Amino acid sequence: MLHGDLFANSREEVNTMQLALEERKTKQLPHGLMWANVFRASGKFGLEEKVIPRAGVGEAVIQVRLTTICGTDIHIVRGEYPVREGLTLGHEAVGVIHELGAGMTGYRVGQRVLVGAITPCGQCEACLAGDRSQCGGALGGWRLGNTMDGVQAEYALIPYAQANLAAIPESLSDAQVLLLADIASTGFAAAERGKIRLGDSVAVFAQGPIGLCATLGARLMGASEIIAVDSDPNRLKMAQRFGATTVVLSEGDALAEIREVTEGRGVDVAIEALGIQETFERALRALRPGGTLSSVGVYSGHLQVPLDAIGAGLADHTIVTTLCPGGKERMSRLIRLVRTHRIDLTPLFTHVHPLEEIDQAYKRFAARADGVLKVAIRIS
């Protein structure tokens, strides 16, 4: 067993971990077994041997080629978001189909596919009503690495696979499409749910990977002024590359800057991409009357809505929160944006690690060290 040392693993655990690491590097597991990155307890996770899953009715097993680490994974290993012990982590994957369960049609073993972070069934009342991310109940569409084993493993079981395997054109690399699984789908959804219209002014608060994709989404949807706000100059540089027309380093002046850029009007749409009270509130204050706050941050505390920021409830505001949209139609649609060169997300991959170094990858990503934005995990 191989623990990540994100926090305090004991000496013994670290030794075991390094042993497992060597093992993964040097030896082939027995037939039917695989390596998987498993949550053990708050602060503890690492590679373990698991049985390769088998595909049941309507399911598929994929051999994972490339995956990545999400901010939510960090929350999980820190014990801030509860999942069961022993769960394989990860919810973004490019893989090839290893096995197809009964009832699957239109796919073949060996086919390369993208699987979204959200895997809706397509057949429950929520899905049929269009609320696929809330499949079967609140947040229910997020299964991989949350309520069932995830994809930071050599193989992964994909539920409702008929609705969730998106074919990848040969011309595109794994790295070109992997980030569509979650952060691009989420960031773009921030723009879409904000209903950005041609010529709208938009402010995006926080320029982590999702915020950067929200900035790109605002650009894709035809915003005019796109004001990106972050405390990290490097991220603001990337924001400009992703379409920001104005970047604001010091958050203290963000609202004044937004007022100036919009000639006092405020923005039509403000996007919150961090998940804290401060940015939520600023986003709200940045809005014009009648504007929309589109929130994709994951919050960890109650939110306060200041009375004056909403005109006592009379300023015709809209606040929307959004969980990543999934399903193969969503994935295919985003893949088309890559194929037609409308978007290129590869600059977000600042680092690559093989699966056996996943603990280092977590460490780097969690610490925001070395200018990291996203870390690709190469598995096969």
Add this chain to the structure above:
Amino acid sequence: MLHGDLFANSREEVNTMQLALEERKTKQLPHGLMWANVFRASGKFGLEEKVIPRAGVGEAVIQVRLTTICGTDIHIVRGEYPVREGLTLGHEAVGVIHELGAGMTGYRVGQRVLVGAITPCGQCEACLAGDRSQCGGALGGWRLGNTMDGVQAEYALIPYAQANLAAIPESLSDAQVLLLADIASTGFAAAERGKIRLGDSVAVFAQGPIGLCATLGARLMGASEIIAVDSDPNRLKMAQRFGATTVVLSEGDALAEIREVTEGRGVDVAIEALGIQETFERALRALRPGGTLSSVGVYSGHLQVPLDAIGAGLADHTIVTTLCPGGKERMSRLIRLVRTHRIDLTPLFTHVHPLEEIDQAYKRFAARADGVLKVAIRIS
């Protein structure tokens, strides 16, 4: 001058007030003067003589026939919502056109018209963007009885009159259409902004006049279950008359009742029609994942959004706040609903007073005395 005695007018003031009352009852004012109900200071208001306004470019003067008192008027006279001293109160009026300013076309003096609470100009950027209630700036569409003299007077100046005078069909009485000016337009907007779809389940929190109209709006838009919540059994009876399919008296059980009625799903749309944290929070908790909270309450304190009620920001919720829509197209559209017998708002008028008794009308309405819902003020 005639003060309302909502709070503590001095003996002298009360005497003066009664004198004015007699005057209004018995004597004709000199030519060019009129009686108007004027805000004096926190807790003080009453009838005063004012000069009959003259219509400038694009304006009209109407002779008011019927007006009413709004919850906002109560906030104003209590000093809770700031307006300038000397302002004539009131923002809902049926009247006849007394004078038409330069540039007005398609109207004639003597024509009976309905004027909405919100009088958008139609020509500023906000109006042209469809945000007419935010005309010229936050809450800017609300002028009458707020930023300019209102309609609790014998005559009233209507700004941007070309956009704001709705002709009333002869077959309809003043009382049949007056409440379209504000509470019906607002209550229906709660349903419309909630984007209620055929068969949706809807909960409406608070069944004051606006909440009742929201209940009616939900019915008009094709909701299936319509759950009305209030602490007053009489209001719940009226809610049933206005379309509620379930009424919940004890608010303590409202969420359980909603869960039961919706078989555990929660409602698709929850409407907040009171303006306090408790109902806002309940409305949020009543929602299914992906549902919409439509708020038309006027709040007087910061709002808190509990983390769990929004699934940490991941439950795809929408929160919209709405100020009453105005303009003559809105008024005409709602008048058509009366004319075709789709709606009858007259049951909301529980009391009628002549203008000279407006202080009593305020008193009764503010105290929610005598089962009052709305008080009609007959002027001419």
Add this chain to the structure above:
Amino acid sequence: MLHGDLFANSREEVNTMQLALEERKTKQLPHGLMWANVFRASGKFGLEEKVIPRAGVGEAVIQVRLTTICGTDIHIVRGEYPVREGLTLGHEAVGVIHELGAGMTGYRVGQRVLVGAITPCGQCEACLAGDRSQCGGALGGWRLGNTMDGVQAEYALIPYAQANLAAIPESLSDAQVLLLADIASTGFAAAERGKIRLGDSVAVFAQGPIGLCATLGARLMGASEIIAVDSDPNRLKMAQRFGATTVVLSEGDALAEIREVTEGRGVDVAIEALGIQETFERALRALRPGGTLSSVGVYSGHLQVPLDAIGAGLADHTIVTTLCPGGKERMSRLIRLVRTHRIDLTPLFTHVHPLEEIDQAYKRFAARADGVLKVAIRIS
């Protein structure tokens, strides 16, 4: 074998038919066999013995309790809409679950369910994009009685059953919900796709069962004037019962009447519910500039759009065509409207026949004889 005698069956065929009829009435079929109403050739159809289907992966078999005949079925037996010979007809059914295939969850044998005319898979790109009626390709969501055996039979195989079985509350009868499967879902969709808003003026051309449901849909969505047009006075009477505020018998004057009712404006939404050039064109001419023509008619010839009726392409019109929406969420949503007494479709059932009299039922329905609107076929 039992032929319908809609057109010219030979004497011999009629004899055989009557024999089969007796058989169905008097004898139990061998285990594993059932009666089904089968399309034989243009003008020929009738009851035949078939093997009771078995449920495969994700499928269910229902024992049909109540079904009905649709205008499309008439097109089929007349040879106007091509289906393969030997196909069981019918696409509207209330039944009880007889068998559940692998992968089905949340249902039990014996449960009473409503199945929509359209049975989307929920998992293809079209379904995931929200175009469920176009599941897997143009018109692909319509399978029952079109591309696979239908439900005018003692048992029927339901594809993608996880997405298509809607539980029926005990309090509701079969007849109360059956028409939700197609005509109400279609008629309401005409109103929904027309995006009728509160207070809109609406005209509905043709008041057959679907047109009547469109009229009801317009009422449910809050239209003010609802102008129903048909050549049959009885249908116009029903239209009034279903919500029409104006009925126009002579189609020759329909446009003049619409202009008068709308004071020259034209309607906001016009619904075509017949499928011929004449009504399509009238619907278009009935519109105000910027209005929407919502078409649910099934056409049998090319349509012409007169230049003047669309202002040379500059009048901001919208034309939408709609195939019945399906899926269990749609069915459940409509069932809620019945349960809350918002709608009652049973007046449309003017006649009932047992399965063995289905030929008479077709005959009556095809001839519009005896004031027929819809014929219920009772099976078990």
Add this chain to the structure above:
Amino acid sequence: MLHGDLFANSREEVNTMQLALEERKTKQLPHGLMWANVFRASGKFGLEEKVIPRAGVGEAVIQVRLTTICGTDIHIVRGEYPVREGLTLGHEAVGVIHELGAGMTGYRVGQRVLVGAITPCGQCEACLAGDRSQCGGALGGWRLGNTMDGVQAEYALIPYAQANLAAIPESLSDAQVLLLADIASTGFAAAERGKIRLGDSVAVFAQGPIGLCATLGARLMGASEIIAVDSDPNRLKMAQRFGATTVVLSEGDALAEIREVTEGRGVDVAIEALGIQETFERALRALRPGGTLSSVGVYSGHLQVPLDAIGAGLADHTIVTTLCPGGKERMSRLIRLVRTHRIDLTPLFTHVHPLEEIDQAYKRFAARADGVLKVAIRIS
């Protein structure tokens, strides 16, 4: 008087015309007079002296700096679109405010402004309902150069000026914003009314100035595949510059090409930007089931909708027609897209003429000679 010689002016007329031309070039008109390009009769138009208009209530007079010729102007001078004789042509203008009528606020004489082709009043029922292009009646928003004197003149009267003068930032030239007045607003509206979503496939039929702007609009709204179809290789080159990802020269293969590019699906949105049956029909056939045809062409004959192209009315299609959106909010919104470098329309200006050469400009533009796309007319 100066006639254009688009068709057959008599020798005498041509002589007169050349005289006027000289006059305009060499002499100053008496105070209060101006030159205007006037429609005389079918095939005849030219510069005439007119009285400089005066601004009435709510109006403004602008001194025109830059205008252009629209395809509609060609229709008018050819007698294909009826306007009254003596009307000044033209509906796209950058000018400076020369006079402000009573009731105008927030503007100053000398201010540079953009005026849209459509000048809605903002205050009629159509405008207040959001149908501003249909202001006051069908096509009613189009006044300039249609129902009142246009802007191909030294001065022009702007109706409802409060709603129709958009300030131009100093940093932008006249030529950078002029085309927002009509063709960009129309072309973008084609994309907007088509409700293009991120990743949609779009085909644009015809790549004249409006079609090119529709192509650009599709790109601005986040389409993936953008397939531009035209018979002119030069226009297809420009289409690529404006965002087309695939260009199809031979219209004969357009549908096959579209099927290939979309892997058999068809496009989500097809835009018709020419106004003839052939492109309309192709656009319809290019659609996937459930797709939208967005039409901005001006048609001159009845349109036919082939039965098979709409699946007999069951393929869930939407067809929208659109007249150019106007009003200052629209203009300001589009100006922001120029200011933020999202769009650059100046490549469309292939030629510039002074007002005195407007006949040559018309001739060149009408003949599509010299690779002309748009001709700028410089006036002051």
